Amino acid sequence: MLTWLQRDSLDFPPLGRAMREPNGLLAAGGDLSPERLIQAYRHGCFPWYQEGQPILWWSPDPRTVLPPQEIHISRSLSKLMRQQRFRVTFDQAFPAVIAGCAEPRSYADGTWITSAMQSAYVELHLRGVAHSVEVWQDDQLVGGLYGLAMGKLFFGESMFSRVDNASKVGFATLVQHLHTWGFVLIDCQMPTQHLQSFGARTISRDKFSLYLQLYLDQPNVADWTA
Missing domain, CATH: 3.30.70.3550 (Leucyl/phenylalanyl-tRNA-protein transferase, N-terminal domain)
Incomplete structure (x- = not known):
């Protein structure tokens, strides 16, 4: 029940x-x-x-996760990142990022990121719990993602792209920083081909709960102003 x-x-x-x-x-x-x-x-x-x-x-159950140190970045994506076609920032435009994630998708009916959901996560951002990744091209926001950072865990929520590969560059950049900052796990919630291409895998709910117990209250050295 x-x-x-x-x-x-x-x-x-x-x-x-x-x-x-x-x-x-x-x-x-x-x-x-x-x-x-x-x-x-x-x-x-x-x-x-x-x-x-x-x-x-x-x-x-199971839960889709990605340990930052296990990320797989394809050769083509690595090359694209080296070309610096995009500029990636953190926490510079959270409301715009979550609004971008809420935009209708061609492959889905409606959106689960309601106006109430957007307001709630903006409040979490103001409290320093939720964070955004912005991907810019010629000063235009062309992609991004957002999630929550708690202890040494990052809980990914949603991402969007307005041009090819923008969200991939943003996600890969975030994961590299999370690794540097000592995060041990990214919660991806549910499996997608996009996340699996980065090396995301599934673990049992019980194992995920163990990560929560061990790392939720561990300090991290994240610098979201970088």
Whole structure:
């Protein structure tokens, strides 16, 4: 039976109660307050729902992850990065990045990044929890991604490209920095061909929970002003 969250409590049910089908559906309801969102990621779940639906919270098993030191950057992408056609920055245009991620895709109906979701993550950004990667070409924002940094873990949320390879350059640049900063794992949530091309793989929910226990409260040396 699906658990409905109460607005006056930040508690989530144990991850073991998540449904097998649809894979990982853990709870519904609650709100998108910064406190609840932070608690959700600390617990091992994340919000994902369509406009008009209640807020749905997910913890899929298996979980798609990428240890930064294991990233695979193809020869063609390495060459593109060396050519410096794009300029990559951090935390310079968070609202524009999440708005870009919310733009309709040709292969999908609608968007799960609702206006309420955008406002919630902008607030997390203002609190120093959510971060953006911007990819620029001739001073135009042509791609980017955003996610949350907590301890030595980065929780990726979404990315977008307006020109070929922009998000790939942004993601590869981010992962290289996360490696330098001592991060141990990037949560990619669900598998995609795009992420798998970088070396993303799956681990069990139990193993993912162990990463949370070990690294959520570990200090990092990230410099998002770089």
